[in-house]
Amino acid sequence: MKRVLITTLFLSAIGAGAASAADLCSVPESEWQPQDALQKQLESEGVTIKKIKIDEGCYEVYGTDKDGKRIENYYDPKTFSLVKAQED
Incomplete structure (x- = not known):
C-alpha cells in the first residue's frame, strides 16, 4: 500500500510539473487582445513584422x-x- 501511494504521488508531481511548464504565457483566451x-x-516602436x-x-x-536585427519575441x-x- 505504501509503495502504491509513493508511486501515485510521484506520478502526480511529474504530471503537474509538465502541465505548468507547457505554456510560457498562461492567460485565458477570453482575456487576449487582438x-x-x-x-x-510594435510597428509604432519601429519593428517590422514578418509573422x-x-x-x-x-x-x-x-x-x-x-x-x-532579426527578432523572435514572445x-x-x-x-x-x-x-x-x-x-540574431
Whole structure:
C-alpha cells in the first residue's frame, strides 16, 4: 500500500510539473487582445513584422527591430509585455 501511494504521488508531481511548464504565457483566451493591436504597437516602436503566430500560449513575433536585427519575441497576449526575446 505504501509503495502504491509513493508511486501515485510521484506520478502526480511529474504530471503537474509538465502541465505548468507547457505554456510560457498562461492567460485565458477570453482575456487576449487582438493580434492587430500588438502589430500596431510594435510597428509604432519601429519593428517590422514578418509573422505573428501563437506559440506556448503567447504571441510569437518574427520580424526585425528598428536597427534591422532579426527578432523572435514572445509577448503576453493580455498585456503585450515582452516575455522572451531572441535576436540574431
